[in-house]
Amino acid sequence: MQQIQDNRHGANQFLKGTLILTAAGIIVKVIGSLNWIILSRVLGGEGIGLYQMAFPIYLLALSLSTAGIPTAISIITAEKVALRDYRGANRIFQLSLILLVAMGLGFSMLMYFGAGWLVELRFIRDARAYYALLALSPAIFLVTVLSSFRGYLQGWQIMTPTAVSQIVEQLFRVATMLIFAALLLPKGIDYAAGGASLGAGAGAAAGLAVLLYYYWRLQRDVAAQARLLPSSFPQENAKSIMRRIIVLALPVSISSIMLPLVANLDLFIVPARLEAAGYTVEQATELFGYLTGMAVPLVNLATLFTAALATSLVPAVAEACALGNGEQIIQRTAAAIRLTNIVTIPAAAVLWLLATPISTFVYHAPQAGEVVSVLAVSVYLLGLHQTTTGVLQGLGHTAIPVVNMGISAVVKVVLNWRLVALPALGIKGAAWATAADMGVAAFLNLYFVYRYTGFRMDLRALGINIFAAAVMSAGIYVFYDAASKILTETQTTLATMLLAAIVYVVVLLLMGGLSERDIMQIPLVGAAAVRILSGLGLLKP
Structure with missing residues (x-):
């Protein structure tokens, strides 16, 4: 009980x-x-x-x-x-x-x-x-x-x-x-x-x-x-229940089918347009592998948190919606978007700056670094799309994210066709098309979240996240070059990523981007973290 x-x-x-x-x-x-x-x-x-x-x-x-x-x-x-x-x-x-x-x-x-x-x-x-x-x-x-x-x-x-x-x-x-x-x-x-x-x-x-x-x-x-x-x-009665289930489930089902469909469109378009740009069949296949087999999985790995957040957000928003508590819907949406910004903005920056070292460390393929660096921005865009999809589904508007995915897929196909065939871009054109696909879907979702909840993103908090990520990026630039002279490539990459996380959190704390209340919400370790950070003078109430 x-x-x-x-x-x-x-x-x-x-x-x-x-x-x-x-x-x-x-x-x-x-x-x-x-x-x-x-x-x-x-x-x-x-x-x-x-x-x-x-x-x-x-x-x-x-x-x-x-x-x-x-x-x-x-x-x-x-x-x-x-x-x-x-x-x-x-x-x-x-x-x-x-x-x-x-x-x-x-x-x-x-x-x-x-x-x-x-x-x-x-x-x-x-x-x-x-x-x-x-x-x-x-x-x-x-x-x-x-x-x-x-x-x-x-x-x-x-x-x-x-x-x-x-x-x-x-x-x-x-x-x-x-x-x-x-x-x-x-x-x-x-x-x-x-x-x-x-x-x-x-x-x-x-x-x-x-x-x-x-x-x-x-x-x-x-x-x-x-x-x-x-x-x-x-x-x-059973009939009305089944009707409601189908109305909610059908758009979600369509979206799950759209993902492999878009992937197949990439398979048909990207290699062919790479060949049109002057690459051989073997080169086109190799470049396509860098994008779909290496860069995209790294983006998906970096958004594990926001994927989990979206899953948790659906019933949380549905509960508030059922109670008619509009204020709670906005609070939970704001908390989710804020968490998305806190996690995905620095992750995107790290993946952008360390694209080649990370590709080497994970895949032993430094050649993939160029594609990974372009696709890094997708970490934030995909995270925002996942979170806003969770909000809209919780509100019962399961069809809206699917329509937005369809619009963004059309944008992706058009950009793939135009950009990949340009010799100056090649596979980077496909990476930009993928980023645009995620961006269009995310911002269309964000518009409908505003329309149905009145939620507006806190631009001050967003600015603090971006500033902290910028300071972190400067730290990465300086530390990586210095560490590479005394450590192996793998050790340098891991040490730089750890330092980046520390710098980002410290700057966020000093700027008021994380409060005592935020950290207390973290299960198991929240209270202990508050005591330690307060003792160091890094935490603002």
Whole structure:
């Protein structure tokens, strides 16, 4: 019972959830990176290729199977919980679970029995990927069901189950992939790729078990609380509930399909326009790899925090919206945008200044540095887009971010066509087009956030963030050159990044960009950090 109250109230719940999801995301990324290194050595390039042939089909089926419904569950659950209609929240979940079970089962069977057809019709160019398709098919059902529980628990603004399940899922996925790939390798590379593909289902089953445990704990508390409350809420009929779920979920589903669609447009346009600029086919392929395989993943890694923030923000805004508390909506939006600025502006500056050293450290490809430096601005733009999308979804306007993504995609296609063919730009033209794509989507979102909430960005706070990042950038410029004379390249890069973070935080504290209240909101370490910084005279109340 106390757990319910703690999760419903607490002004900083969405910040706590953000930090929990961010920590989980980092752990999952590290585990996944180590797994990919080991798996590549087990399967080799050929085996990885077979696995990669089957995986896009799986991702497409999964996108169609979940169809944005978990986000809709999160929004509607948050609304019901805000009104203390716990029975209504459970009814929403039960009906949506039935829908997702049916969809997950249907797409799993379709992939399993359609695998041979995909190979015969040459959608899958190499017939040896057949076993990987079969092995991935059960995972569609399991991940679809798992996503429904995540959406429901997130609607209660409880992010720990999502975080724990992500880590457990990744651990079981990696262990299964490596074990079965090694065991089946003597039977042939096609069997080994199939064995590696079993990891998706095993990981999903483990993650689902974790969520079932948290769901059982929550339901125990919900049942106790519901008995104390009068049953004053009329029961909605199933038809109206399903209609609301579909209205909210359909735009989210379209947006998830748009991402691979835009990626495929890049695949068709960018290499061809690079060739028009005078590059050979091999050079165009290499440059395209720098952009999509190196620069874009670095941007995504730098925005792990804002991706988690957007997930936490959806139910937080939906709760305030259900209560009709416009002031709280603005407060939570302002806090989220402020956090986005604090985190992504320095991250963009670091990636811009240290593009080549970071590319060398991560990929052993200093040639990618030029593209990374151009795309660095996208860290801020993508972060802003993610956060504003979370606000709009929480308000129930799930279609607006999708329309904005569509407009920005058109801008990207036009710019790709024009800029990439210019010999002076080449692949940098594609990077600028990608940045413009994210920028257009972000600022269109920001306009609609203002329109529906009245929120205006605090330009003074933004100026402090930019000034702190500028001082930090000067420190990077001076320190990197000096450190490179006595340290290795890797040591210099890591030491410079650490120093940059310290300088940025200190300047932010001295300028009043971080207050005692801000730091106290940080779970676990907030109080201790306040004591230390106050003792150093760096903290303003």
